[in-house]
Amino acid sequence: MRLLFFLLFTALTFAQQTTKVDFIKCNASLIPEMDTKKVNGVVVYEFKVISAIDSIRIDAVNMTFSTVEINGKPVKFKNSNKELVLFEGFTKGKNKLRFAYQAFPKQTMYFNAGSNQIWTQGQGKYTSHWLPSFDDVNEKVVFNLNVIYDKNCNVLANGVLKEVFPDKDKKIWLYEMQKPMSSYLLAIVIGDFRNKVIASKSSIPLQFFIQPKDTAKFESTYRHSKKIFDYLEQEIGYKYPWQIYKQVPVEDFLYAGMENTSCTIFAQDFVVDEIGFNDRNYVNVNAHELAHQWFGDLVTAKSGKNHWLQEGFATYYALLAEREVFGEDYFYHQLYRTSLQLKNAAKTDTIPVMHEKASSLSFYQKGAWALHVIREAIGPKLFQKAVKTYLKKYQYKNVETDEFLAEIKKVAPAFNTDEFKKVWLEDYHFQTEEANALLKKNAFMRMLFETQQLRKKSLTENQQKFTDLLKSDAFYPVKTEIVYQLKDIAFSDKVAFLTLAMQTNDIKVRQTVAEFTTEIPLEFKSQYESLLDDASYETKEIAFMNLWKNFPESRSVYLSKAKDWIGGNDKSLRILFLTFSILSDENQSEEKSRFYNELVDYTSAKYESSVRQNAIVNMLSINNKDTAVLKSLVNATTHHKWQFSKFGRDNIRKLLKEDSFRTAFETLLPTLPEADKNQLQKLLSEKP
Numbered sequence: 001m002r003l004l005f006f007l008l009f010t011a012l013t014f015a016q017q018t019t020k021v022d023f024i025k026c027n028a029s030l031i032p033e034m035d036t037k038k039v040n041g042v043v044v045y046e047f048k049v050i051s052a053i054d055s056i057r058i059d060a061v062n063m064t065f066s067t068v069e070i071n072g073k074p075v076k077f078k079n080s081n082k083e084l085v086l087f088e089g090f091t092k093g094k095n096k097l098r099f100a101y102q103a104f105p106k107q108t109m110y111f112n113a114g115s116n117q118i119w120t121q122g123q124g125k126y127t128s129h130w131l132p133s134f135d136d137v138n139e140k141v142v143f144n145l146n147v148i149y150d151k152n153c154n155v156l157a158n159g160v161l162k163e164v165f166p167d168k169d170k171k172i173w174l175y176e177m178q179k180p181m182s183s184y185l186l187a188i189v190i191g192d193f194r195n196k197v198i199a200s201k202s203s204i205p206l207q208f209f210i211q212p213k214d215t216a217k218f219e220s221t222y223r224h225s226k227k228i229f230d231y232l233e234q235e236i237g238y239k240y241p242w243q244i245y246k247q248v249p250v251e252d253f254l255y256a257g258m259e260n261t262s263c264t265i266f267a268q269d270f271v272v273d274e275i276g277f278n279d280r281n282y283v284n285v286n287a288h289e290l291a292h293q294w295f296g297d298l299v300t301a302k303s304g305k306n307h308w309l310q311e312g313f314a315t316y317y318a319l320l321a322e323r324e325v326f327g328e329d330y331f332y333h334q335l336y337r338t339s340l341q342l343k344n345a346a347k348t349d350t351i352p353v354m355h356e357k358a359s360s361l362s363f364y365q366k367g368a369w370a371l372h373v374i375r376e377a378i379g380p381k382l383f384q385k386a387v388k389t390y391l392k393k394y395q396y397k398n399v400e401t402d403e404f405l406a407e408i409k410k411v412a413p414a415f416n417t418d419e420f421k422k423v424w425l426e427d428y429h430f431q432t433e434e435a436n437a438l439l440k441k442n443a444f445m446r447m448l449f450e451t452q453q454l455r456k457k458s459l460t461e462n463q464q465k466f467t468d469l470l471k472s473d474a475f476y477p478v479k480t481e482i483v484y485q486l487k488d489i490a491f492s493d494k495v496a497f498l499t500l501a502m503q504t505n506d507i508k509v510r511q512t513v514a515e516f517t518t519e520i521p522l523e524f525k526s527q528y529e530s531l532l533d534d535a536s537y538e539t540k541e542i543a544f545m546n547l548w549k550n551f552p553e554s555r556s557v558y559l560s561k562a563k564d565w566i567g568g569n570d571k572s573l574r575i576l577f578l579t580f581s582i583l584s585d586e587n588q589s590e591e592k593s594r595f596y597n598e599l600v601d602y603t604s605a606k607y608e609s610s611v612r613q614n615a616i617v618n619m620l621s622i623n624n625k626d627t628a629v630l631k632s633l634v635n636a637t638t639h640h641k642w643q644f645s646k647f648g649r650d651n652i653r654k655l656l657k658e659d660s661f662r663t664a665f666e667t668l669l670p671t672l673p674e675a676d677k678n679q680l681q682k683l684l685s686e687k688p
Helices: 002-020 212-221 225-236 283-292 308-326 328-345 360-378 380-393 401-411 417-425 432-439 443-456 459-471 476-485 491-503 507-516 522-533 537-550 552-562 572-583 589-601 609-622 627-636 642-655 659-671 674-685
Strands: 021-033 038-049 056-059 063-070 077-079 083-086 093-103 109-112 117-120 140-150 154-157 160-167 170-176 188-191 194-199 205-210 245-250 263-267 299-301 397-399
Touching: 002 021, 021 188, 063 077, 063 083, 140 154, 140 188, 154 170, 188 245, 194 212, 205 212, 205 225, 225 283, 225 308, 225 380, 245 283, 263 283, 283 308, 299 308, 308 328, 308 360, 308 401, 328 360, 328 432, 328 443, 360 380, 360 401, 360 417, 360 432, 380 401, 397 401, 401 417, 443 459, 443 476, 459 476, 459 491, 476 491, 476 507, 491 507, 491 522, 507 522, 507 537, 522 537, 522 552, 537 552, 537 572, 552 572, 572 589, 572 609, 589 609, 609 627, 609 642, 627 642, 627 659, 627 674, 642 659, 642 674, 659 674
Parallel strands: 021 140, 205 245, 245 263, 299 397
Antiparallel strands: 021 038, 038 093, 056 083, 063 093, 077 083, 109 117, 117 188, 140 170, 154 188, 160 170, 194 205
16 A cells, blocks of 8 residues: 555656656766666756746666756755655756766666677666656657767667767767657667668658678568658658657567667567568568657657557557558458457456556557557548647647547547447457458458358368369468368378468468478378478478478488578577487587587577577477586576576476476586576575
């Protein structure tokens, strides 16, 4: 109860502050340090006191302050380790605050020594861990960041790079914004990058960054970027609201991407080559984060209850952009897939979209479906008109759901916004019948639904239909549905259909054959082996493992085929090859030793967490007592990426159930770095 009171008090305090004090501009000079993981800064805030207020608060987590001045004069202040509290020196009207500070951020600013990168992530974590700023999204400020760092690196931040000055062995990068934004959208990225700039149709500079090692992947990573930008600007009907748009991938990012104002950061996982593009590409994330530049950055939800106004919009406009890139059938299939997820989720998830504790699935996918329902009901032109008016009216401000629905009502008075809100936003159920009716507007979706109904019939009854569909130009999910229906049929009865499926040369259809054909008759061996040459790392991996199991006599052939494979950023195929080479009888002991050492090396902190996790999992199956691997597993528990940290903790807890591992970990303790030692000690101290 006391915690609830504190949270309510804090929220009310900031709500009151934003009505009495308006922070207008921030000029911040920052010096991040990789070795010490700290940031020093000098900050100047311009603010206006609108009405009498006793104290002014700026969020600042675990920071130290010096030389705090208001209007050129030193002032007393309070530092609660959560806030900088000012209570003297300011007057009604314009004021200027200046202070120096130091911080050792435990989150939000991440120092990645392995990749020599520093980057930030403000949403859900708060920029106030590295820059005194405002956790309240309703306080919007024009932020100008100057960053001092090693001259051999690149520094990115929000806005336009105005100048770069030399400073001995460093440089000073000066970035400038013209319009206000919420603090959580602030960003800094430091690392070694190359970049390319092109102009959008509306002449906005589009700047794409990539690490030097990945320049060969530039085109496939950023494929369709200009088309997406031009399309969204046209479809939304409101000109891109910032001066420039930058995109940069960083290693071990916490999420798929983040829509920092004018500077999207995204995960290295989406830096792909020509083959990787077919498995996992950046197109959807690219469009989603770009759409946020309008929905979230330009117009920001007032509270968590209205969060769907950001995520639902970004998700829906990303789908519209994908329709422009991949076609109508792809668009409807994506909507169909999310409708199944939402229908299933509603069995246990009773929290509606308009609730601050709604799930990501609700905020994103149900929010997108809600917008699709409106757009289909009132038509694309009226929908665009309402959205355009909404953005113009609330630009650089904060909004609530009713303010958006009011704009819908203005352009389409017959549309019942109250009923819509009740059914789609305030009720946790998913309206499957209404959704399916909208999906059936598309001919491919009608064909898919009809094909699913064939599950009720015998193979004999379906034979001609299957043949015709597999030979047709129908979108791939129709054909993968047929392969799925054949999974439990005797091979001799389905071989002709599988052959037709393989002959489609569609990557997704062939991958489905690979996945559902786990027992491979000799007569199908040659066809199945052709999957090893498909332009999909996922297909190669599935095919390799199934062939390895089915044809032991050909294992040396498969190892020879895979010896130069790498795979995506997680090095999945290289790790696959190393693992099977070590476990097989095909290689000499000297070669096995080299492969073993390479696999152990991949568990170390030199690599991204996705590589390390793959390598650790496989090494634990080969030799779960290897000291280096156990150290890497402990080190995972201290990683900033929560998914990898959890992986480390979960696996150690599992191993500690055996006394021999408890002894092994206890022996390791004195040899570990302090942070690793502390984490392992906590795990050892847990009750079995």
